[in-house]
Amino acid sequence: MPITQWENIYSKYSKIIFIIEIFKRGEGQVTKTSTDVLIVGGSAAGLSVANSTCVWYPDKKVTVVRNVPYTVVPCGIPYIYGTLNSVVKDKIPDEGYLDKGVNFIIGTVIDVDRNNKTAKLSDGSEISYEKLVIGTGSKPVMPPIKGINLKNVFPIEKDPDFLENLGATLEGIKDIVVIGGGFIGVEMAEQIKLKGDYNVTLLEALPRCLLAACEEEAGLKIEEQLEKLGVKVSTNKMAKSIVGTDKVEGVELATGEMLEADMVVLGIGAAPNVDLAEKIGLEVDKKMGIVVDEYMRTIDKDIFACGDCCTKFSIITGKPSAIRLASVATSEGLIVGSNLYSLNRKTRGAVGAFATRVGEVAVAAAGFTEKMANDNGCDYYLGEITAPDRHPGSLPGCTMETKVKLLFNKKNDRLIGGHVIGGFQAADMVNILALAIQQQVTADELAISQYATHPLLTGSPLVYQIMWAAENAIINKKK
Amino acid sequence: MPITQWENIYSKYSKIIFIIEIFKRGEGQVTKTSTDVLIVGGSAAGLSVANSTCVWYPDKKVTVVRNVPYTVVPCGIPYIYGTLNSVVKDKIPDEGYLDKGVNFIIGTVIDVDRNNKTAKLSDGSEISYEKLVIGTGSKPVMPPIKGINLKNVFPIEKDPDFLENLGATLEGIKDIVVIGGGFIGVEMAEQIKLKGDYNVTLLEALPRCLLAACEEEAGLKIEEQLEKLGVKVSTNKMAKSIVGTDKVEGVELATGEMLEADMVVLGIGAAPNVDLAEKIGLEVDKKMGIVVDEYMRTIDKDIFACGDCCTKFSIITGKPSAIRLASVATSEGLIVGSNLYSLNRKTRGAVGAFATRVGEVAVAAAGFTEKMANDNGCDYYLGEITAPDRHPGSLPGCTMETKVKLLFNKKNDRLIGGHVIGGFQAADMVNILALAIQQQVTADELAISQYATHPLLTGSPLVYQIMWAAENAIINKKK
Numbered sequence: 001m002p003i004t005q006w007e008n009i010y011s012k013y014s015k016i017i018f019i020i021e022i023f024k025r026g027e028g029q030v031t032k033t034s035t036d037v038l039i040v041g042g043s044a045a046g047l048s049v050a051n052s053t054c055v056w057y058p059d060k061k062v063t064v065v066r067n068v069p070y071t072v073v074p075c076g077i078p079y080i081y082g083t084l085n086s087v088v089k090d091k092i093p094d095e096g097y098l099d100k101g102v103n104f105i106i107g108t109v110i111d112v113d114r115n116n117k118t119a120k121l122s123d124g125s126e127i128s129y130e131k132l133v134i135g136t137g138s139k140p141v142m143p144p145i146k147g148i149n150l151k152n153v154f155p156i157e158k159d160p161d162f163l164e165n166l167g168a169t170l171e172g173i174k175d176i177v178v179i180g181g182g183f184i185g186v187e188m189a190e191q192i193k194l195k196g197d198y199n200v201t202l203l204e205a206l207p208r209c210l211l212a213a214c215e216e217e218a219g220l221k222i223e224e225q226l227e228k229l230g231v232k233v234s235t236n237k238m239a240k241s242i243v244g245t246d247k248v249e250g251v252e253l254a255t256g257e258m259l260e261a262d263m264v265v266l267g268i269g270a271a272p273n274v275d276l277a278e279k280i281g282l283e284v285d286k287k288m289g290i291v292v293d294e295y296m297r298t299i300d301k302d303i304f305a306c307g308d309c310c311t312k313f314s315i316i317t318g319k320p321s322a323i324r325l326a327s328v329a330t331s332e333g334l335i336v337g338s339n340l341y342s343l344n345r346k347t348r349g350a351v352g353a354f355a356t357r358v359g360e361v362a363v364a365a366a367g368f369t370e371k372m373a374n375d376n377g378c379d380y381y382l383g384e385i386t387a388p389d390r391h392p393g394s395l396p397g398c399t400m401e402t403k404v405k406l407l408f409n410k411k412n413d414r415l416i417g418g419h420v421i422g423g424f425q426a427a428d429m430v431n432i433l434a435l436a437i438q439q440q441v442t443a444d445e446l447a448i449s450q451y452a453t454h455p456l457l458t459g460s461p462l463v464y465q466i467m468w469a470a471e472n473a474i475i476n477k478k479k
Numbered sequence: 480m481p482i483t484q485w486e487n488i489y490s491k492y493s494k495i496i497f498i499i500e501i502f503k504r505g506e507g508q509v510t511k512t513s514t515d516v517l518i519v520g521g522s523a524a525g526l527s528v529a530n531s532t533c534v535w536y537p538d539k540k541v542t543v544v545r546n547v548p549y550t551v552v553p554c555g556i557p558y559i560y561g562t563l564n565s566v567v568k569d570k571i572p573d574e575g576y577l578d579k580g581v582n583f584i585i586g587t588v589i590d591v592d593r594n595n596k597t598a599k600l601s602d603g604s605e606i607s608y609e610k611l612v613i614g615t616g617s618k619p620v621m622p623p624i625k626g627i628n629l630k631n632v633f634p635i636e637k638d639p640d641f642l643e644n645l646g647a648t649l650e651g652i653k654d655i656v657v658i659g660g661g662f663i664g665v666e667m668a669e670q671i672k673l674k675g676d677y678n679v680t681l682l683e684a685l686p687r688c689l690l691a692a693c694e695e696e697a698g699l700k701i702e703e704q705l706e707k708l709g710v711k712v713s714t715n716k717m718a719k720s721i722v723g724t725d726k727v728e729g730v731e732l733a734t735g736e737m738l739e740a741d742m743v744v745l746g747i748g749a750a751p752n753v754d755l756a757e758k759i760g761l762e763v764d765k766k767m768g769i770v771v772d773e774y775m776r777t778i779d780k781d782i783f784a785c786g787d788c789c790t791k792f793s794i795i796t797g798k799p800s801a802i803r804l805a806s807v808a809t810s811e812g813l814i815v816g817s818n819l820y821s822l823n824r825k826t827r828g829a830v831g832a833f834a835t836r837v838g839e840v841a842v843a844a845a846g847f848t849e850k851m852a853n854d855n856g857c858d859y860y861l862g863e864i865t866a867p868d869r870h871p872g873s874l875p876g877c878t879m880e881t882k883v884k885l886l887f888n889k890k891n892d893r894l895i896g897g898h899v900i901g902g903f904q905a906a907d908m909v910n911i912l913a914l915a916i917q918q919q920v921t922a923d924e925l926a927i928s929q930y931a932t933h934p935l936l937t938g939s940p941l942v943y944q945i946m947w948a949a950e951n952a953i954i955n956k957k958k
Contacts, residue, residue, distance in 0.1 A: 044940060044941060047941055048940075048941055051941065051942075051947075052950070055950065055951070055954045056954070073870050073871050073934065073939065075870070075932065075933060075934050075940075076870060076871055076874075076934040079874060079934055079935070083874065083875070084871070084873060084874070089871060089873045090871055090873075091871065092871070092939075092941070325929075326932065326940045327929045327930055327931060327932050327940040327943070328929055329940070330940040330941055330943070330946070331927055331928065331929045331946070334926060334927055334946070334950060335927055345923065345927055347927070348927070350929070351929045352929075353929050353930060353931035354931055355931040355932065355933040355936050355937070356933055357933060357935045357936055362933075362936060364931050364933075364936075365931075366931060391552050391554070391555060392552050392555055392563070392568060392569055392570065392571070394563060394568045395555075395558060395562065395563070396562070424935075424936060425904050425906075425907045426936065427904075427931050427932065427933050427936040427937045428904045428907035428908050428910075428911070428936075428937065429907050429910075430931050431907075431908075431911050431930045431931055431945075432907070432910050432911050432914055434928065434929060434930055434931060435911055435914060435915060435920070435925075435928055435930075436914060436918075438924070438928050438929070439915075439918050439920055439924065441914070441918055444824065445917070445918065446914075447813060448810055448813055448814055448824060448826075448827070449810065449913065449914055449917050450804075450806045450807055450810045450829070450830045450831075450832050450913060450917070451806055451832060451910045451913055451914075452806060452832035452833055452834040452843050452844075452845060452906050452909050452910055452913060453554065453805065453806050453834065453906065454554060454834040454835055454836065454841075454843075454906050455552065455554050455555045455558055456558070456836045456903075457834050457836055457841060457843075457903060457904075457905065457906040457907075458834070458906045458907065460552065460571075461523060461527075461554075461805045461806040461808070461809040462523060462526055462527055462530065462571070462809055463530075464806070464809070466910075467809070467810070467813070468530075471531070471534065471813060472534070475534045475535070
């Protein structure tokens with residue numbers, strides 16, 4: 001984006017002091033400037049810290065450095081292709097941040113002098129800080145298979161240019177293989193299929209999609225929706241190599257089977273981006289992220305980290321957790337923002353609260369699945385119920401089979417996992433359960449709680465799913 | 480409903496022992512039969528007790544006596560007229576209860592011999608019980624104004640015949656006045672207007688609709704939607720009398736103004752139906768209901784009561800509460816069912832969790848409004864935020880202005896009131912807040928909690944409304 005365009009935007013916010021010099025790059029001069037709070041990374045974690053710092057410390061100057069011209073809604077990326085039909089429509093608007101006085105710098109921090117509290121950018125400019133926050137996010141996991149670097153193999157990056165290129169590549173091709181049946185994989189498969197008449201195949205190594213967060217039955221429902229749309233779902237299938245000379249021509253499976261492919265989309269996970277933190281000597285676990293304490297501080301007490309790039313622990317087990325999720329990042333961002341100049345808050349750990357929608361079905365999950373509980377040696381009991389999500393069920397918009405499944409810790413009766421499968425309120429229903437996990441609510445408390453209901457908006461108060469899944473769990477425990 | 484028809488239904492459930500003799504009425508013989516649990520009333524409270532008793536005490540015989548041929552969804556009544564276009568479509572199906580072995584008797588309990596634990600029905604039959612549950616609900620409040628007994632003045636009764644009659648009366652008339660701008664009033668006004676080209680006027684004595692549960696701004700949004708549909712909303716207007724000779728012809732306001740009316744719908748509240756309880760010598764507060772303890776027992780330890788007919792207290796203040804709501808009734812029903820033969824649970828008090836939708840707007844509320852907090856002398860602070868309920872906001876189905884407003888107790892930072900105004904997830908969003916009130920969650924806990932988000936289902940994790948309304952409240956308190 002040319003500097004003049006940025007100046008135009010900034011002139012709209014004339015009351016705010018901007019470090020406009022920083023944009024005068026490429027002119028041979030080393031610009032030196034300063035800020036109070038320097039945030040490296042402008043996605044969910046970084047912007048959340050910016051929001052939070054502005055309300056907790058309104059007198060502090062906040063600067064966000066990001067290596068993209070604008071920030072896309074990360075979870076919105078799949079919807080660029082089949083619904084929004086535009087990358088820029090998936091933008092997080094800067095205006096709200098600029099209004100609060102946040103400065104944005106388009107650039108890359110390549111080094112930090114921790115003694116002098118100064119960051120160095122790739123264009124040679126320098127910026128000094130009082131507090132530094134690292135929110136460098138994650139990098140897509142690239143499986144170590146042959147052909148992974150061929151043209152038209154796309155991991156999911158949050159860079160608008162990259163996303164434009166992915167969209168352009170979709171024009172005029174036919175066969176697409178999506179590797180990985182997690183959230184990003186199923187959503188990309190759906191949206192590409194909605195975009196046009198493609199042959200879309202979704203490969204998942206496990207027996208079901210979404211197993212990293214959801215119960216098998218949720219994965220099954222989503223697979224059914226994908227198949228209804230015409231996506232070919234192949235579970236228990238491992239990609240062995242990607243074949244082609246210059247660009248991808250096919251995907252070879254471990255079974256020997258060969259799938260034709262003009263494009264491969266990779267959705268097999270993300271690893272913390274710890275490059276900068278490692279370079280500047282912070283403590284780093286390459287697999288789990290930049291090591292932070294419960295206040296989200298690194299070993300340098302003036303440097304914080306949050307979001308996908310840093311370590312976390314499970315709120316349920318207290319053990320290290322690899323949950324990397326925008327909602328965890330934004331919660332951590334609020335904690336960091338409040339802690340910068342005074343330690344106000346500790347993280348309680350990652351709960352893992354997910355939701356998606358494919359076709360006519362939404363699924364959502366918080367905390368443990370049965371498998372996770374078993375893998376963690378947690379003795380649990382469960383209750384479930386399926387009921388319409390309107391009352392009477394004859395009302396328009398009703399999903400007759402909306403199911404809630406709850407898992408409780410046998411030792412203390414506290415909720416450790418909640419799953420909703422069915423209508424489109426699944427996300428907000430699971431948020432009742434996400435809060436319940438975080439507040440250590442018991443089966444009995446969930447069962448006798450009162451919940452707002454309305455014919456056009458929810459299930460019946462006689463079978464409100466959360467109430468009765470909890471009640472059924474209590475009865476199951478007594479059996 | 481003829482006896483043969485009931486026998487046909489029951490023959491479908493041949494494994495269950497039915498007390499079919501009870502149906503052989505009108506033949507001059509006094510039938511005497513017995514049950515373990517006798518429930519008087521077949522609406523939200525009674526059916527909830529039936530459900531709960533069946534899971535807690537599966538060996539007990541459960542009998543529900545109701546004075547209607549079938550139970551309508553009480554909150555669904557307005558939707559009979561403008562959406563379902565049928566009374567019977569608003570039925571709560573008996574099948575689920577029959578499957579569990581619940582017996583239904585169509586009749587009226589007119590007396591109870593507490594010493595011999597026997598109930599007497601209006602047809603002369605008698606039924607003995609081990610435990611009796613009174614769930615006789617409420618009666619519409621009839622304002623003591625002239626003309627209230629004229630033909631075509633309709634309070635809202637839950638009797639199918641009554642509701643059929645209301646619908647039949649709507650055919651061929653033009654001018655309808657709805658008195659009372661609470662939930663039932665606004666919903667009846669909307670649905671009658673949707674049914675046909677009526678002149679519908681909604682009268683509310685207070686300055687805004689829905690003030691008994693919602694903030695003024697919620698009432699305003701609903702009034703705007705009603706007016707968009709063509710309903711005339713007249714607030715600050717009191718009906719002085721209903722005029723007409725045989726049937727209603729108009730409504731005279733306290734101002735002297737006269738409104739033409741072919742029908743008047745009354746929606747000004749409900750009073751506990753304590754007739755039976757009073758007759759059989761239980762302790763009764765005519766205004767607040769049958770007196771129960773925290774286990775929902777009356778002064779007779781083998782007689783319980785729940786739902787609209789009995790006393791309650793506020794979960795926030797501990798003081799007597801007049802909240803009469805299906806979701807309170809069903810929660811109390813679960814408590815009663817579990818307590819019948821062993822005291823398992825205490826009620827925590829009524830929270831008051833409401834939701835409605837009119838036109839394109841849903842509003843929901845849990846706990847206190849600002850006015851209620853002030854009236855109760857509760858020192859509070861608040862936070863609010865308005866943000867889209869999809870992310871990015873350009874996605875289909877987005878309500879750009881979805882607002883959350885939270886009230887916290889200044890003494891202990893606990894949530895005492897939560898309000899959602901905007902998109903159709905309002906009810907489930909407010910249920911996060913209803914649970915938070917019941918679990919005494921603080922502003923800080925709500926702010927740093929993690930919530931599932933998804934582009935097609937919720938607002939952005941960067942501005943998830945509950946998170947940021949709580950964060951803004953914390954900042955407001957510090958100011």
